Amino acid sequence: xxxxxxxxxxxxxxxxxxxxxxxxxxxxxxxxxxxxxxxxxxxxxxxxxxxxxxxxxxxxxxxxxxxxxxxxxxxxxxxxxxxxxxxxxxxxxxxxxxxxxxxxxxxxxxxxxxxxxxxxxxxxxxxxxxxxxxxxxxxxxxxxxxxxxxxxxxxxxxxxxxxxxxxxxxxxxxxxxxxxxxxxxxxxxxxxxxxxxxxxxxxxxxxxxxxxxxxxxxxxxxxxxxxxxxxxxxxxxxxxxxxxxxxxxxxxxxxxxxxxxxxxxxxxxxxxxxxxxxxx
Numbered sequence: 366x367x368x369x370x371x372x373x374x375x376x377x378x379x380x381x382x383x384x385x386x387x388x389x390x391x392x393x394x395x396x397x398x399x400x401x402x403x404x405x406x407x408x409x410x411x412x413x414x415x416x417x418x419x420x421x422x423x424x425x426x427x428x429x430x431x432x433x434x435x436x437x438x439x440x441x442x443x444x445x446x447x448x449x450x451x452x453x454x455x456x457x458x459x460x461x462x463x464x465x466x467x468x469x470x471x472x473x474x475x476x477x478x479x480x481x482x483x484x485x486x487x488x489x490x491x492x493x494x495x496x497x498x499x500x501x502x503x504x505x506x507x508x509x510x511x512x513x514x515x516x517x518x519x520x521x522x523x524x525x526x527x528x529x530x531x532x533x534x535x536x537x538x539x540x541x542x543x544x545x546x547x548x549x550x551x552x553x554x555x556x557x558x559x560x561x562x563x564x565x566x567x568x569x570x571x572x573x574x575x576x577x578x579x580x581x582x583x584x585x586x587x588x589x590x591x592x593x594x595x596x597x598x599x600x601x602x603x604x605x606x607x608x609x610x611x612x613x614x615x616x617x618x619x620x621x622x623x624x625x626x627x628x629x630x631x632x633x634x635x636x637x638x639x640x641x642x643x644x645x
Contacts, residue, residue, distance in 0.1 A: 367400060368575055369403065369572050369573050369574045370400070370575045371404065372426075373405040375406075376422060379627055380627075381624040382643055385626050387578060404438075408441045409556055409560065410556065423437075424627075425626045428636065444557035450596070451551060451558065458511070458514060459510065461500075461509055462505035462509075464495055465494050465506070470492065485584065486585040487546065496511065509550055510592075512547055516591060518595065520539055522591060522593075523537065527604045541587075565598065576603050579608050580606065581608060
């Protein structure tokens with residue numbers, strides 16, 4: 366099998382050691398397999414994306430010795446494709462428009478059913494308030510996937526996980542998708558697509574065969590595989606790696622400037638030092 370993977374950071378802050386680990390791991394595995402390593406800029410959120418952070422991504426990766434194949438794909442160049450695909454889902458009756466705010470969803474969840482999970486990979490599980498309404502996109506705050514209809518149309522589906530945790534074949538089950546994920550957001554009024562929709566379309570458009578990312582996204586994989594089956598797209602092989610954490614065991618975030626790659630570089634660290642810090 367051809368091996369094509371990618372690294373897809375958002376230009377909303379400095380890359381930290383966790384990003385370095387993910388990028389180096391994906392790059393190393395692609396080169397070892399004689400495959401391709403792609404770079405994508407996930408700039409869906411134009412309110413937070415900044416040109417200086419995008420430039421620093423290129424500088425940080427080049428300093429680490431990471432070379433990508435082909436041109437960089439920027440999500441902001443493909444908003445039209447996301448919108449067209451969303452319209453296709455609407456015509457198939459697999460979405461609904463939602464006007465609920467986060468507070469509305471919180472209030473509806475004040476009396477959860479015993480034994481039913483409250484949170485899934487997309488946050489608090491949506492209670493279905495607007496599912497039976499017929500709202501227009503102009504009157505809605507977001508568009509959601511109708512999980513009941515979508516899963517009925519796409520299953521059976523499965524994916525292969527090759528990472529250090531949960532390795533093996535995973536089959537998607539409709540009951541699980543309904544109870545532990547629910548009607549996920551596919552786009553918002555001020556955003557052409559959600560992460561879930563865009564990542565599926567981007568990976569397919571660039572021929573990604575192996576997705577390498579952190580374990581924090583493992584649960585989201587069921588959403589992505591379902592969408593792949595809805596669209597008739599191939600399902601990549603997945604590898605969800607451990608997260609790099611701080612001394613207190615907390616996962617790193619972009620606000621952790623003390624762990625920023627650029628800061629280590631300015632203080633005299635070498636790319637070999639970074640590899641040692643992240644265990645590569």
